[in-house]
Amino acid sequence: MRIVYFVNAAWYFELHWLDRSEAAISKGYEVHLVSNFADDAIKNNLEKKGIKCWDIELNRFSKNVFKNISIFTAFRKICKQIKPDLIHLITIKPILFGGLYARVAGIPFVVSFVGLGRLFGNKRGWLNKFIFNSVLSIYSLLLSAKSPAQVIFEHNADFAELNKYIKFDENNIHIIEGAGVDRFRFSYQPEPTQNNFSVLFASRLLWSKGLGEVVEAIGKVKQNENNTTLYVAEILDDKDPDRIELDQILQWEKEGKIIWLGRRDDIQNLIRNSHVVILPTKYSEGVPRIIIEACAMGRSCIVGNVPGCKAIIKDNFNGCVLKTHSASEIAEKIEYLRDNMEIRKKFGLRSAEIVKERFSKEIVIDKTLCVYNKILSTTKR
Structure with missing residues (x-):
């Protein structure tokens, strides 16, 4: 056959x-x-x-x-x-x-x-x-x-x-x-214990995925404190007209706005070492794989207000769903999760159970x- x-x-x-x-x-x-x-x-x-x-x-x-x-x-x-x-x-x-x-x-x-x-x-x-x-x-x-x-x-x-x-x-x-998702490879993991608060963006590097707003949001967060770090990984899609050019990524890295990880095959390690995974995407896509994997490992997620993300993240139940996708709103959600460890833990446990049942x-x-x-x-x- x-x-x-x-x-x-x-x-x-x-x-x-x-x-x-x-x-x-x-x-x-x-x-x-x-x-x-x-x-x-x-x-x-x-x-x-x-x-x-x-x-x-x-x-x-x-x-x-x-x-x-x-x-x-x-x-x-x-x-x-x-x-x-x-x-x-x-x-x-x-x-x-x-x-x-x-x-x-x-x-x-x-x-x-x-x-x-x-x-x-x-x-x-x-x-x-x-x-x-x-x-x-x-x-x-x-x-x-x-x-x-x-x-x-x-x-x-x-x-x-x-x-x-x-x-x-x-x-x-x-x-x-x-x-x-492979629930053995992406099994529930407790949060890292380091003082630095780690935010992970791992997706195709397109403007419509919201990375530009996340970088701006991290800048706003750092105006109040300086222990939040944005890690950026995954795929440079050089054929897509909506692509973020590598020069822009490297410029953000040079300015200290992000830590650029490139394309990685050990995404489970990146999630394990993060406190929050973020994907403020703005266009209609399926259920994002990175969000399923993050949920399986018990990480709180901040996601765009689109059906694919909302298929797995329910606002204020197991994560945060953005309303406006603005940098100010993203900064507010990052600070909310950063300052509420018990909320993150509750969201993560609920997410892991959702993945077990459906994903x-x-x-x-x-x-x-x-x-x-x-x-x-x-x-x-």
């Missing part, structure tokens, strides 16, 4: 989908990944784990019609070689062009919406409105009630939003919350494999 995963960036697949693909291999699937491999190290790592990798030219942000049509033709050519029994499409362009191919070829397919992204957040201008309406038209063609496709959302809010535009068959809708990787893997079994058992080819 051959399954093809089609996703826009290989680093994203490695970070968020590796556990599920390895579980599929353990169940007897032959797993293929079609993606843009900008890093040979990632490709080599995936191939060592038994995943067959196929490189495809895919610009996530290009609006060039001919380049986008070429994605369809390249994916079709690859699939004709693989002859998949099932296709799993993740992120917008793979859903659009992979979905069109799967419908034409009569191959069962699963779609994962890992947040609705900036498409739903930016409808200003005729071009963005045209793209928005065009994408919705294709989504409707691929996923409406007459389609056998199975559709996965990471939280109910994204389903509710897309359901305004597309008439789904709700029997084909599945809510699978996040990527799942473990075992739960996510089992639900995903059930989706595969359902579509393969009900679709005739």
Whole structure:
């Protein structure tokens, strides 16, 4: 049984989908990944784990019609070689062009919406409105009630939003919350005992993730006391037009506003050594992996007022949900958690229990494999 995963960036697949693909291999699937491999190290790592990798030219942000049509033709050519029994499409362009191919070829397919992204957040201008309406038209063609496709959302809010535009068959809708976390690797840990109060930001370095406001907020906090430190880690996405340039990161570090950690594979150690994890993101995404991991380890979190974050953080129950995303509000929340150790402990214990009940990787893997079994058992080819 051959399954093809089609996703826009290989680093994203490695970070968020590796556990599920390895579980599929353990169940007897032959797993293929079609993606843009900008890093040979990632490709080599995936191939060592038994995943067959196929490189495809895919610009996530290009609006060039001919380049986008070429994605369809390249994916079709690859699939004709693989002859998949099932296709799993993740992120917008793979859903659009992979979905069109799967419908034409009569191959069962699963779609994962890992947040609705900036498409739903930016409808200003005729071009963005045209793209928005065009994408919705294709989504409707691929996923409406007459389609056998199975559709996965990471939280109910994204389903509710897309359901305004597309008439789904709700029997084909599945809510699978996040990527799942390894609760042994990310087990509950007491806070560090050092006097310095550590705040961790670990995410793709995009302005819309809120790092600029966090840096400004830390400056405000330090006006009152100087024992709070902001640690910044994770991924520089040099293809994203919303990226924060490395020069800016290094400038903040030079000015003493942050401690820059770069990309790290030991994220559990960074969380363990932090008191608070912060992600004031402003756009629609799935349930952020860093927040799931921080909750599993018992850390208080400050998050943006977006559905993906609110799927796991309830304001003043197990963390803080921002209302305005302003630097002043972020500074206020940092000071509140810094000055209330018992509140942090209470939030952390509640968060760890939430992860145990809803966000473990075992739960996510089992639900995903059930989706595969359902579509393969009900679709005739």
